[in-house]
Amino acid sequence: MSGPTTSSPQAARQYNCPWCGHASDASSMSCPRCGAPVDVTKAVTHSGWAKLPPIRDMTRIQFGDSTLQIEGKYVPVADFKLGAGAGIYFTHHLLLWRDAQVNIGVMSMKGGWKRLFAGLPLVMTQATGPGRVAFSKDEPGELIVVPLDPGQSLDVREHVFMVATNTIGYDWFQTGIWFSTYAEKSQETHYPIGMFMDRFTATAGPGLVLLHGSGNVFERHLADGESILIKPTSLLFKDPTVRMNLHIESPGGAKTFWGRSYLRYLWLRVHGPGRVAVQSNYPMVEDPDRNLAGVSAGSTQFTW
Amino acid sequence: MEPLQRIECQWCGAQSPTGATACAACGAQLDVKNLVSDSGWREAPRLRDMSEVRFGSSTCQVEGEIVPVAEITLGGNDAVFFEHHVMLWKDHSVALGVLPLQGAVKRIFSGMPFVVSLASGQGRIAFSRDATGELVVLPLHPGMELDVREHAFLLCSHSVEYSYTRVQGLKNILFGGQGMFMDRFVTRGQPGMLILHGYGNVFERKLAAGESILVEPGGFLYKDSTVTMDVETQKLTTGFFGGVGMSLARMTGPGRLGIQSMYHHHRSE
Numbered sequence: 164m165s166g167p168t169t170s171s172p173q174a175a176r177q178y179n180c181p182w183c184g185h186a187s188d189a190s191s192m193s194c195p196r197c198g199a200p201v202d203v204t205k206a207v208t209h210s211g212w213a214k215l216p217p218i219r220d221m222t223r224i225q226f227g228d229s230t231l232q233i234e235g236k237y238v239p240v241a242d243f244k245l246g247a248g249a250g251i252y253f254t255h256h257l258l259l260w261r262d263a264q265v266n267i268g269v270m271s272m273k274g275g276w277k278r279l280f281a282g283l284p285l286v287m288t289q290a291t292g293p294g295r296v297a298f299s300k301d302e303p304g305e306l307i308v309v310p311l312d313p314g315q316s317l318d319v320r321e322h323v324f325m326v327a328t329n330t331i332g333y334d335w336f337q338t339g340i341w342f343s344t345y346a347e348k349s350q351e352t353h354y355p356i357g358m359f360m361d362r363f364t365a366t367a368g369p370g371l372v373l374l375h376g377s378g379n380v381f382e383r384h385l386a387d388g389e390s391i392l393i394k395p396t397s398l399l400f401k402d403p404t405v406r407m408n409l410h411i412e413s414p415g416g417a418k419t420f421w422g423r424s425y426l427r428y429l430w431l432r433v434h435g436p437g438r439v440a441v442q443s444n445y446p447m448v449e450d451p452d453r454n455l456a457g458v459s460a461g462s463t464q465f466t467w
Numbered sequence: 468m469e470p471l472q473r474i475e476c477q478w479c480g481a482q483s484p485t486g487a488t489a490c491a492a493c494g495a496q497l498d499v500k501n502l503v504s505d506s507g508w509r510e511a512p513r514l515r516d517m518s519e520v521r522f523g524s525s526t527c528q529v530e531g532e533i534v535p536v537a538e539i540t541l542g543g544n545d546a547v548f549f550e551h552h553v554m555l556w557k558d559h560s561v562a563l564g565v566l567p568l569q570g571a572v573k574r575i576f577s578g579m580p581f582v583v584s585l586a587s588g589q590g591r592i593a594f595s596r597d598a599t600g601e602l603v604v605l606p607l608h609p610g611m612e613l614d615v616r617e618h619a620f621l622l623c624s625h626s627v628e629y630s631y632t633r634v635q636g637l638k639n640i641l642f643g644g645q646g647m648f649m650d651r652f653v654t655r656g657q658p659g660m661l662i663l664h665g666y667g668n669v670f671e672r673k674l675a676a677g678e679s680i681l682v683e684p685g686g687f688l689y690k691d692s693t694v695t696m697d698v699e700t701q702k703l704t705t706g707f708f709g710g711v712g713m714s715l716a717r718m719t720g721p722g723r724l725g726i727q728s729m730y731h732h733h734r735s736e
Contacts, residue, residue: 220510221502234504236513237533237599238667238728242506255703255713259728260682267713269703288703288713295506299728301685303533303599303667 181205182215183310197308198222198233212381215440217305224308226328226371229292231308239306240299241326241373245292250329255288257298257325265294270333287333298325304377304444309400311365311372319400321357323374330370334362339460340395340409340431344453355395355409355429355448362403374399378444385435392430397445402437408461415467424466427452432463477501478512479606493604494518494529504670511603511669511725520604522624522660527604531595535602537621537662538593539586546587546625549594553621553664558590566629585625594621598731600666603688607652607659612692617648619663619688619727627652627659634696647684651692663689667729674720681715685730691722 178189178201185196193200198218207213218239224231228246233239240259243251252270261267270287290296309317311331327333338360343352363372376399385391385405392410401407410432413424429448433439458464473482474497481492488498495501495512502510514529521527524543530536536555539547548566557563566583586592607613607627623629634647652661663669665688674680674694684698700714718724 221504223505230505232504232506234502234508234510234670235668235728237601240668240670240728242504242508244505258683258713258715259686260680260726261715263679263681263717267701267703297506299667299686301667301729301731303729 185310193219193222193224195223195225196310198224198231208381212383212441215305215307215376215380215382217379218308224371226369231371231373233306235299237303238299238301240297241306242295242297243290243326244295245290247293249292250289251296251326252287252289252329252333253298253326254324257300258288259297259299261290261296262294265296266291289329298373300325300375302375302377304375304442305380307374307376307380307399307440309372309374311363311370313365313368316362316364316403317372317400318403318405319361319363319372319374320398321359321361323376323399324361324363324372325375326371326373327363328370330365330368331372332364332366334364335359336362338407340407341459342409342411342429342462343456343458344451345456346451346453350456351451351453353449353451356398356407356431376440376442378442380440380442382438382440384438385433387436388434389436390432390434391439392432393439393441394445395429395431395448397441397443398431398433399440399442401433401439404435405437405439406434408432408434408463409459411455411458411462411464413464413466423454477509479604480608481606489515489518491521492606494520495604508670508672508726511601511665511671514602514604520606520660522606522658523626525624527660527662529602529604533599534595534597535600536593536595537602538591539622540591541586541589544587546585547592547622548583548585548625548629549620549622550618551582551584553594553596554584555593555595557586557592560588560590561586561592562588568629568631583629587625594662596621596664596666598666598729600664600727600729601669603663603665603669603725605661605663605689607654607661609654609656609658611652611654613652613661613689614692614694615650615652615661615663615689616687617650619665620650620652621662621664623652623662624660626657627654627661663725665725665727666731667727669725669727671723671725673723674718676721677719678721679717679719680724681717682724682726683730684714684716686726686728687716687718687724688727689723689725690718691724693720694722694724695719 180194182199183197218233229249232242410430412428417426476490478495479493523545525545528538564585
């Protein structure tokens, strides 16, 4: 993918970033669009998962006339230097520090009531340059920069999104992944990946989406018709072409006298074509282990 | 005659002989450039595993990188004080006592158990915190005053005067209304050693007189006492429910300011 392109010794070696595809001069230490280190070869496991290289400390990323610098190793900070009029929007509690001159405002979001009931943040905050503003999540892990080309979309699981540039439109949709169990005198519905998922779309121009992955982050391209089972809470993001459904698996030999399985594992089955990315440090999937009352459409079950 | 050559540490200002790879006073690597971001924040020096620093007649060795441990070998009449729950292990010969504190009763009534222990005698004792972070080694010169976020100090040498103040203005805004305590460390005629723990990564910046920056209160770690701190609340209204208030602390120089990139919720808060 990378290599010299012209015969002239004065011309710079062209480098195509294997992560975002951006063409740049190979003499820099990292891709100016997504921050991935240049000299790191793509590490792909036997099973096809590519480890996203952690962005090196102090890496600079360009977008428009603004720059983003990633600082710190265990709990990295995204330090934005916004050009005049450049804007970003973000989850408000992730703000770490800012220059006094940066304008902070609120971005109105439709569907406020539904979001409130789902426990999602109601407020999307905006910052406009010129000036500096920095963000960090209160968790060790990696910052992932996903550049989007015009027309490209990205689906992100709840609470993963940190910052996006103003050129990126924000929308959200219902995941349609749920199961319900019997409670004391009623039913409880559980959402393994949340009730809603964020969708980011680059509209007129290209843009950047900044996400946080806990632990290490791995990405995989699924072919058309190819599917894999992942832990629901490990999902970070996916292409909109990737479909999902709930899969409940019960091990063999774990049955009651009446033949009902008393152990179950909850999975998210993801179907290609498209990209899917997971984090290696994921919260426990909540399952009160009571009997199942219902599952969402498209769910599958399998008992060994 | 040959002029005396020394390397000055960028972090603490102490001088080490040429050829030294780590500062003897604070452990910062001398052969690696201390990273400073474009916006002026200097990263706290990443201490190499097994770095050793000296203070008084004692040494401190820092072990581990993601959740580091500070191992102190106490010598002479040295003693260190610390919050008791950060103690990891110790030799039997190290004596444990309690630091007499003013106003300790008030703190206990406010719902926060608060004991500052004192370790003395000859032997080894080790400390660590229970989350990913960095140890910030701050050698204190005589005549320094440092304000540190409550619960952030790991250990401090006995010659340093320790006190704490309640930060009144913040009590309605921060931490669910319980307010915040600020630890204060003052050196008079003697130097001292203060080791802080920052959650995540730690960055430091020198603010000029009158220069100010707005910091998330959970990110504040330490500052020279010459830096003032005022909380500003900005209301972000969404119309229907009045929105949310975003509180930021305005830090105004002159002086040093240190921040941490992760805010850890303590049960006692």
